[in-house]
Amino acid sequence: MYEFLRTLDRRWIFLLMLIAVTVPTVAGWQFPEKVSRNTQRAFDEIEKLQPGDRVLFSFDFDPASAGELSPMATSLTYHAARRGAKLYFMSLWPVGPQLVRETVAKVIKPEFPEYRYGEDYVDLGYKSGYEAVIKVIVTDFRKLYLTDAAGSGIDTIPMMKDVRSVQDMDLVISISAGYAGAKEWVQYAKTAYPDTFSMVAGCTGVQAPPLLPYVPQQLPGLIAAIKGAAEYEKLLNAKYDLLAKPAFVEGTRRMGSQLVAHVLMVLLIVVGNIVYFIGRRRGVTS
Amino acid sequence: MSPPNAGQNSGQNSRLIWIALLVAAVAFLVYRAAFTTPGMSRIYVVDQPVTVSGTLPDGTAQEFSWTVEDEVPLRAFVESQRAIAAGTAAGGAGSPRLSMSRTIGTWFSAFLTLAIFSFLWRDNPLYKLAEAIFIGVSAAYWMVIGFWSVLVPNLIGKLAPATARATVIPGLDEAAEPKFIFLVPLLLGVMLLWRLAPRGQWISRWPLALFIGVFAGLRLVQFFEADFLNQIASGIQPLVAVASEQTISYGESFANIIGVVGTLCCLTYFFFSFEHKGVLGSASRVGIWVLMITFGAMFGYTVMGRIVLLVARIEFLLNDWLWMIDPASNRVVS
Numbered sequence: 248m249y250e251f252l253r254t255l256d257r258r259w260i261f262l263l264m265l266i267a268v269t270v271p272t273v274a275g276w277q278f279p280e281k282v283s284r285n286t287q288r289a290f291d292e293i294e295k296l297q298p299g300d301r302v303l304f305s306f307d308f309d310p311a312s313a314g315e316l317s318p319m320a321t322s323l324t325y326h327a328a329r330r331g332a333k334l335y336f337m338s339l340w341p342v343g344p345q346l347v348r349e350t351v352a353k354v355i356k357p358e359f360p361e362y363r364y365g366e367d368y369v370d371l372g373y374k375s376g377y378e379a380v381i382k383v384i385v386t387d388f389r390k391l392y393l394t395d396a397a398g399s400g401i402d403t404i405p406m407m408k409d410v411r412s413v414q415d416m417d418l419v420i421s422i423s424a425g426y427a428g429a430k431e432w433v434q435y436a437k438t439a440y441p442d443t444f445s446m447v448a449g450c451t452g453v454q455a456p457p458l459l460p461y462v463p464q465q466l467p468g469l470i471a472a473i474k475g476a477a478e479y480e481k482l483l484n485a486k487y488d489l490l491a492k493p494a495f496v497e498g499t500r501r502m503g504s505q506l507v508a509h510v511l512m513v514l515l516i517v518v519g520n521i522v523y524f525i526g527r528r529r530g531v532t533s
Numbered sequence: 534m535s536p537p538n539a540g541q542n543s544g545q546n547s548r549l550i551w552i553a554l555l556v557a558a559v560a561f562l563v564y565r566a567a568f569t570t571p572g573m574s575r576i577y578v579v580d581q582p583v584t585v586s587g588t589l590p591d592g593t594a595q596e597f598s599w600t601v602e603d604e605v606p607l608r609a610f611v612e613s614q615r616a617i618a619a620g621t622a623a624g625g626a627g628s629p630r631l632s633m634s635r636t637i638g639t640w641f642s643a644f645l646t647l648a649i650f651s652f653l654w655r656d657n658p659l660y661k662l663a664e665a666i667f668i669g670v671s672a673a674y675w676m677v678i679g680f681w682s683v684l685v686p687n688l689i690g691k692l693a694p695a696t697a698r699a700t701v702i703p704g705l706d707e708a709a710e711p712k713f714i715f716l717v718p719l720l721l722g723v724m725l726l727w728r729l730a731p732r733g734q735w736i737s738r739w740p741l742a743l744f745i746g747v748f749a750g751l752r753l754v755q756f757f758e759a760d761f762l763n764q765i766a767s768g769i770q771p772l773v774a775v776a777s778e779q780t781i782s783y784g785e786s787f788a789n790i791i792g793v794v795g796t797l798c799c800l801t802y803f804f805f806s807f808e809h810k811g812v813l814g815s816a817s818r819v820g821i822w823v824l825m826i827t828f829g830a831m832f833g834y835t836v837m838g839r840i841v842l843l844v845a846r847i848e849f850l851l852n853d854w855l856w857m858i859d860p861a862s863n864r865v866v867s
Contacts, residue, residue, distance in 0.1 A: 261653045268843050272851065273858055314845020315838055341678040352603045375683050382751065393686050393705055398585045398597075400704040438759040452838030456831045464767045465759065472834060473841040493861040500860055504844045505837060512836060 276503035286478040289468025298331030300417040306343040308424035318498035319449040319476040334368040339427040372396030377427035381435040414443040422449040477502040573856040576635035577610040578602040587703025606863030643854040691715040795823040
């Protein structure tokens, strides 16, 4: 048995992981979630929104991380729209605008048909420059944004008329997969103007540890990774009764596969360590 | 003892088995796509009009319109077809239709996903092909996006707003005047590209030095404020947290003590002016443990992130491509 495990082809482990992920996906397994304090804080920040409040969404991710971040983008957009807020979408990543369009098509158009483009939501598109974009628009949008994503003049858009800068927003939401993203929003916008607007971030698992120290002083709410997205869905479903809509349990669904894959990972780590220690006792060098 | 050509025969058999499996998989896909209802991997779209108000060079107002495609589920397409058949809907533009380009795109996307996954078996030409396509497309995409989202609005739109309005940005503000200060970034850009010239490459160092200086300055100030001063302020927590006037919050007190002690011990570990002996040594060893626990948590988060990416690709293959699962009930037709 020891020799079998020591010389096991790693491709068997890949196959095991494939099975661990595929079976719950096909079977649709879902497990209960316990809501963490950071997710609850993020939810509470959005609950504070009043009809007509302005929310700036920065979609700072790409399709490579959409599997992790799209569920929270869906939930956050729905929640802000449900509170009657005006939604401003932008992106610091070049492929962000496609994900904005996808979210608008998935959430705003079917769930909020009364929302009118230019009056209730606007897509400002992508601007290159990373944190320099934040640094500029935190004092003046018009220095960078001459038009929206489609090419309409910024001053012809009704909901942009009274907006001069990010400081005119009530809430900034960065959904972020890395640089430039939530960290830069905290550094260049929220820390520089701590009392003018609130901020919430949703991030990938890789990005969560560097962002956690900002909570709650500099970042009132943080939705971390797919687990955070599943927790947010639980809160949203409990409050607004969305269980009948599969689009709003995407994160919860993916957590089913996570659990099985994590159990497999733990087992593999335990077995790997046992094999290693037995080998060390027997004097096996590799 | 095995015959001398046993290994060669085994290799040929293995190749035959793989070819047979591949042919069977392709036959299954063709059958499922072409001869079953509702088939698989078909993408339906609906045209959405986009209108932008602008002005022509002679000053007359004009509306520019075009359409973009929004994806709709199979359910919407079937319902639309039924309504058209029943005479309750007109059909034509604005009703859902099959998008061949997106359908082919989904097939190609599935092929690339499988090609990348094939690296888990071993390095192979399909993986290399997918990798090369990814790099090429990414580079070209960045270039095109950079041109349309940076050069056009931020340079042409600022230096020659009338020309930009007449050609590529019809919605640009009519009152916009040329801002000649933007000749400076144009000049810096040209200087940066000078490194491609056969002589005078040193010219490109000047704008590069300016960019590095500007970003270093920007980052220094913001890191000092956001990550140094504010983090010190966040690190100073009451060791005995009081929930109300009478009660002590033991959970929060414990968390605060762990936070403060952990921070001090980690800082001690990075204090190299004295030998790590005695109290300093003990504190630095605790600091190492705190760091290890932090790295463990980071690894856990990373594993979670990577697994969900795999889940998303499996969902794509089973849901969007093969139509074997339907978690969002997009293909449920009553």
